[in-house]
Amino acid sequence: ADREDVDGIVITHGTDTMEETAYFLDLTVHTIKPVVLTGSMRPATAISADGPLNLLEAVQAASWPDLGKYGVVIVMNSTVHSARFVEKTDTTHADTFKGRQMGCLGYMQDGRPRLYQQPLRKHTWSSDLAAPKELPVVAIVYAYVGLTADDVRRLAQGKAGLVITGLGHGKMPEPVWQALQPLMEQGLVVVRAARALGGMVTPVPAYDGTVTADSLTPQKAKILLQLALAHTTDREKIQAIFDAY
Template sequence: MLPAIYIIGCGGTIAGRAASQSELIGYQAGEVSIDDLIQSVPEMTSYASIRGEQFCNIDSSSMTEELLLQLARHVQDIAGRDDVDGIVITHGTDTMDETAYFLNLTVHTHKPVVLVGAMRPATAISADGPMNLLEAVRLAATPGAGEYGVLQVMNSTICSARFVEKTDTTHVHTFTDGQLGALGFMQDGVPVFYQKPLRRHTYDSCWTCPAEDYLPPVWILYCHIGMTAELIETAMERGIRGIVLAGMGHGNMPKYLLPVIKEAQLKGIVFARTTRAAGGIVSPVPLWPQMIGADNLSPQKARLLLQLALQETSDIEQIQHWFGEY
């Protein structure tokens, strides 16, 4: 019997439509239905029993926290079904890294959950979506693939939700696991793994998806020459619970901001330091007291982890521990 794969459609470039086959930028994302995408790759039925559902059909830059939470709860429900062996989520590439990581933190399952997208719309000459979708289905149908946590596959490269980043605005090979390298590759439709994530995920996570469509408000502030205190002051006025600083180098920021940061900390705002650099670890240091060192998480992933952490506690030591585990 073929494995049963459930495909959840969320839109994106893989479901994009342009005015001509040569148009690769000025297209509309989220125009093609998940049923049409499935029908465009009939070979999938040679490897799996396919069912599809249109969850949403949007440009992923329009993904909201409410939709993200609803998606996580829905994926958890589908993963709990006995008649489903694996899940594929078609998704826009702009925020795929965030959705993948959030699912990695909140969905408890040993079953494969695979995100996939495209860099060329469905109407393009040599569109990359069909092969990406076929490989995502074959990956999700692979026994044991769920032990790696939530996965992302495009251009035959298998990435971990924890580490995957979009590195190019338009090139087909845009997703990588950064300095750590890919988990593996799809070779003639078969996944070949070379490493396994050590950070906690999915079935081993201490979090479940919140029942309500709410996460504590956390901002990301990008550090730069001439940065002022205005946004931190505004965060205090608006009751923001956390701030992720995309710092210079090792998560640094202008030292003249320290007084307003201390004031914000006294008002309960939790700060996490990341880097605007392309890679590297940000550790807690005495120079920036009572601030989370976000390890090698990107600012946007650190924000999601901090939001989940702030639902449980504002204790810096505990949150720092979680940043080291996840």
């Protein structure tokens, strides 16, 4: 991105974790140049393989200078998605990447992106986050009926942070919450996200001391928590980072 002879960047990537790489780059690559990720849902040997068109449209998108204002994007299936909002929603179909309630940024048409909205959260050129050589270790816990306090204690051992994929509005079984509080007093940072397919997780008095993930998916909350912990361990400052990004 710092090279004068490079106007835009295209990264080919497996689709299973593309959204995570895109969001990490969205937070840590401080450039106004377009950064586009793309891949394929069908192999090159399949009927109607989607890789060639995805790659062509990713290059076309990256050649449009104004795209860099929108942060890192994924271009798949003729759709332009923000790294902040996008996620893979289908195991095999070509139309797998969606932006939940936020929607897509726009579409590829006539060899260029046609965009209709712009992310307001900090990213790329407006981001203050930097990637260290080693990221703090953070785990994700998926809440379900039958999750025990011992399950969570074991997973939290040796971790700097924990993302709870909570029930409803980031809720968790009461024994789990009771087990987490002494760990939080010892320095564990707990972020509440949700396993629901939409909505936000915001502060509630019942879970005072936790950080809320807003609309981030658990896997993206993990990435932001790792980068935040690399800068600070202060819970209020980490919450401010989640509110800004």
